[in-house]
Amino acid sequence: MSDRVAIIGVGWAGFKPTTPHQSYKEMIYEAARRAYSDAGVDPRKDVQSFVTVAEDFIEGTSIFDEYTPDQLGAALRPVHTIAGDGLHGLATAYMLIRTGMFDLVAVEGHSKASNVLTLPEVVYYAQDPVLNRPLRLNTHFVAGLEMNRFLFESQNTRVDCAEVVVKNRRNALRNPLASYAEELELDDVFSGPPLAFPLGAREIAQEADGAVVMVLASEEKATLLSEKPIWILGMGWCNDAASLESRQWGSAPYIYTAAQMAYRQAGIRNPLEAVDFAEVDDTYAFKELQALEALGVCRPGEAGEMTADGVTYPDGDFPVNASGGSLGVGHLLDATGLMRALEATLQLRGEAGAHQLQDVEVGLVQSWRGVPTTSGAVAILAN
């Protein structure tokens, strides 16, 4: 059993609202070539196992894992698919290496959201077919209910949520991978169309296409192959109640539990002190605040104030979503967790370009699989 696992190669393709020039396979191929070059490995000879993340309905293909191996150089190799977020895929590769059976494992996630003509209907089909679907609950409506409860319980405000939008979309201006970069004022957020009170249309991340591939290595291989290995100090993941009726609406216990699991492995007691920056879920602006509280980087009800005080801005003490997050970069469906891990990896290597944060050693990455799930994952990365 080898305990230490590192990310030694990253590659990406996209991210754009539409990618008419590329199929999903071509996009994955491009990302994979970059990742393997970055790691200096040959997928046909060196990489021992492959993990992909995908969901059938999004792909429009039943048993989609059939189509995962070729563009990764993974045909006739140990490949499997996780129906989860990219961070679940990363956690799987982390476990595979820790068994001692594999030294090099690749992880892939992608989004070809622009191909999905009926995304709202597809996502609606994630609801309980007996108890919820007959109510015709729109996905954003469910998010609006959750936001309402979260604001009520935590005493954060709609202005705090709008601050998140302004911050993340401004951060995106410095990230060449971002599709939704813009300088906004609070009023711009509020003057957007309302959607499901208190949730406004400008507080929702819009989708983008893209692919991310990462190569993970055991300690032995990582030190041999890489000059800048990014170590995975801890990973946690958790599900809360599947049904809308029995979950906690005001908080995110799944993120709390996932974070505690990751902190335990990383030996972190005070995340605000131990962690230098974070890339957290902002599918909806309020989710960033909810996540920060569940992650324990502030007390319940203080995430809004923390944002308003500039603590989570790139020049603050605890930068959050310096990449622009999903609001600024675009939501890459189940590749979102890998997009965040990619950002953290580049930051920790000092390769984040115009949005490079200064003196960062430990980064936190967190993701959520969206309405109606209570599925979240957390990774702690360090250089």
Added chain:
Amino acid sequence: MGMRKVAVIGAGMTKFVRRALETGKELSWEAAKMALESCELTLDDIEAVCLGTAPDSFDGVHMKGEYLSDGAGAWGKPYMRSYVGGGTGVFAPIQGWYHVASGLFDVALVVAEEKMSSFYPHAQAAFLTIFDHTTERPLKPNLLWIFALEMNRYMSTYGISKEDIARVSVLHKRNAADHPCALLGDANITVEDVLNSEVLAYPVQRLDVSPVSDGAVAIVVAAEHVAKRLSDKPVWIEGVGWHLDTAYWTNRDLAYPRYVEYAARMAYEMAGVTEPRKQIHIAEPYDPFDYKALHHLEGLQLAERGEAVQLYIDGVAARDGDLPICPSGGLLGVGNPIAAAGLMKIAELFWQLRGEAGARQVPGHPRRGVAQAWGDLMQVGTVVVMGR
């Protein structure tokens, strides 16, 4: 440091039926509860949950894994769903294995569920969208046709007759007559019955094929130090293997499942099995079609290419033969709720190796068994070697 040893310490399964009244969540929980009770644990003892279930289209639920999570016992726990098509049922225990072998967890619950009857009128239509959207779907292939192609190729390559292949269906369905959860057990079925059944897509006839089914199976896996404390008779996961071939299945030689061979070699190497025909005492190859069991026995290196059928002709495959094959009754007899059917094979090995298989018990205190599943576009092999 050596690899952490992982054992199966409990198992449970629902009846496999054509149309369950229970929801997928309820089926999952029924199996999970039985598995927990079989080793006197409760959900509080479970540190992580792994789910295996095949395509979302059966249930018509997007992110089916999330939907099934509470039924599978994953409330408030680390939970992931893996899938490799039809290979999922034997992959799920591999997922359980790496959860524990990684050192992150000591006890995990593995649940495999399938509810195919929700798809109306017939689950077969869920497979229309498994084909390449550009090169294949316009030809409107369905599963039975492509298996007819593969069966034909297998028969013509090695000169095997339909009469001999029908022996597989007969043995498995007769074995299933002793399985309390079986859907299609039949103690009196004959080769003639198979040959006289309706032709679906020549050479595939109705009794060559496993039935569409609903059901769930669960097992509990544990790290060595916990397994030895909790169980008098842990059954060890000695080897795991899986390989996924290219999606371009039309370029493959359909006579031989190379992906199964590679998966088997991976599992045998880990288990220290160098002579599978001597060291494996029970085999549960994947048998959604009768010829598939033969195909897979060859991939598993338990027979020479084209010669697996001889095991059936000579009685070696019988429950009291030298290498009992599918003593459970397999998919042909017990039923084929896809992912659950694969995990059923693992549960069967668990019961057989502990001597708890009742009327199905193979004689001679078997020490080691292999279970295998297959799936996707004639593409993936998943293999687990278990021993006591």
